[in-house]
Amino acid sequence: xxxxxxxxxxxxxxxxxxxxxxxxxxxxxxxxxxxxxxxxxxxxxxxxxxxxxxxxxxxxxxxxxxxxxxxxxxxxxxxxxxxxxxxxxxxxxxxxxxxxxxxxxxxxxxxxxxxxxxxxxxxxxxxxxxxxxxxxxxxxxxxxxxxxxxxxxxxxxxxxxxxxxxxxxxxxxxxxxx
Amino acid sequence: xxxxxxxxxxxxxxxxxxxxxxxxxxxxxxxxxxxxxxxxxxxxxxxxxxxxxxxxxxxxxxxxxxxxxxxxxxxxxxxxxxxxxxxxxxxxxxxxxxxxxxxxxxxxxxxxxxxxxxxxxxxxxxxxxxxxxxxxxxxxxxxxxxxxxxxxxxxxxxxxxxxxxxx
Numbered sequence: 001x002x003x004x005x006x007x008x009x010x011x012x013x014x015x016x017x018x019x020x021x022x023x024x025x026x027x028x029x030x031x032x033x034x035x036x037x038x039x040x041x042x043x044x045x046x047x048x049x050x051x052x053x054x055x056x057x058x059x060x061x062x063x064x065x066x067x068x069x070x071x072x073x074x075x076x077x078x079x080x081x082x083x084x085x086x087x088x089x090x091x092x093x094x095x096x097x098x099x100x101x102x103x104x105x106x107x108x109x110x111x112x113x114x115x116x117x118x119x120x121x122x123x124x125x126x127x128x129x130x131x132x133x134x135x136x137x138x139x140x141x142x143x144x145x146x147x148x149x150x151x152x153x154x155x156x157x158x159x160x161x162x163x164x165x166x167x168x169x170x171x172x173x174x175x176x177x178x
Numbered sequence: 179x180x181x182x183x184x185x186x187x188x189x190x191x192x193x194x195x196x197x198x199x200x201x202x203x204x205x206x207x208x209x210x211x212x213x214x215x216x217x218x219x220x221x222x223x224x225x226x227x228x229x230x231x232x233x234x235x236x237x238x239x240x241x242x243x244x245x246x247x248x249x250x251x252x253x254x255x256x257x258x259x260x261x262x263x264x265x266x267x268x269x270x271x272x273x274x275x276x277x278x279x280x281x282x283x284x285x286x287x288x289x290x291x292x293x294x295x296x297x298x299x300x301x302x303x304x305x306x307x308x309x310x311x312x313x314x315x316x317x318x319x320x321x322x323x324x325x326x327x328x329x330x331x332x333x334x335x336x337x338x339x340x341x342x343x344x345x
Contacts, residue, residue: 002331062243064274139244142329145236157326 002142004153011130012056013085016046020054022152022172024165027058027138029146030073030092031066031099038147038160039093045165052173057089059134060146068099070131075104077127078118079111087111152176189304190294191319198223198310199292203280207263211256211278213310220253220317220340221310222333225295227302227324229261229269229279237305237327239273244330251337253309256280260287260302295321309336 008014008023026042028035046055059076061069072092079088091107092099101122108118121127138148142155149156149165152172158164192198198221202212213221226237238257241248248255257279261269266279282289282303290296290303297304305322318336322328 002329005331060243062239064242065239135244136247139247139330140334142331143240144327144329145240148329155329 002144002155004150004155005140006137007153008056012058013080013089014054014056015086016050016054018054020052021176022049022052022169023054023056023150024169025056025058025150025153027060027134027141027143027146027148029059029061029066029069030076031069031096032062032146033096035147036093036096038149039090041160041162041165044162045169048162048166049169049173053169058138059131060138060143060148061131061135062146070128071101071104071122072099073131073134074122074125074127075107075118077130078121079108079113081121081127082113082118084111084113188297189306189321191304191306191308191321192293192316194316194318196316198308198314198316199289201289201292203258203282203289204263205278205280206267211280213314216254216310217314218312220251220312220337222248222253222255222337223258223293223308223310224255225258225282225290225293225303225306225308227297227300227305228259229265236273238269238275238279240327241330242273242275242277245276247330247334248337251341253337258282258289258303260290297324307333309333309340311340 042055046053059073061073063070076085076088076092079085088107088111105115105119108115149160151168156168198213200213202210205211224241241255245255255277260282262283263281266281270279287296287303293308295304295306305324305328307320307328308316309318311317317340320328320332
């Protein structure tokens, strides 16, 4: 059984209550079509499990088959540096077929980011090491494709549907309470 | 799934501590590679059922993405399936793979058989992983349910274990 080897920490981007009892964590790639599908699923699951769940997202760009994925991951991190990680995260998944540099700059502008700083950070690769560190932690943890989910640090191997993920999270919550 | 469990029980991967069976296989239409070529380095042998698997982020693509983690241990990754070399060439080009794919093609599946991971009914190998130590012995092996791509956590644990022993 594969387990999360790098625990959720202060560097993680977390959607939901930071101290929620159940953690649904994803390793994902902004250019991966399955991840875009999963994005909608996750939003729905988080709505249904709002009181118990938190959702950290880590980068796992499959660079050779998704040529825009590494830059897109850096764009999310650069937005995160301006406290706008999640709006950019949503923007990227909702516009998965437009991830050229110009597109990313337009999204930064639309989200009212400091675009000059954003562009400079992308240009200099300021967030590249962070993205690579996510990939390393994913490799260590048994990420086996994108998206890979972990529910409370255990890799989730079933089909990531709303029903399957919600059920796994409710079970995890029960286990915690039990 | 009951069938998966049965399938797994049929596989008898060479256990740790035993000598890894030698082999020489084609890696391109005009080049061959032997296990002995890598003596002195750890070797990761990743048996997989077939090129062009429909899974997004398939096993070989995934391993290609994290190959720098294997490089840290000086380990050589080898993908092995029963596909022929021309098929491997096209697949590796499409997925931009940066490591050799070996053709266990003639006699079909012979190396998979020697490693105890051939599925005679389907004519393909298991999804099986072997980490071979620099001295040519099996350090770790793992057979995955055929529908589940194994991550590289087990491989990295095995490589790290060997590195710790050495130091």
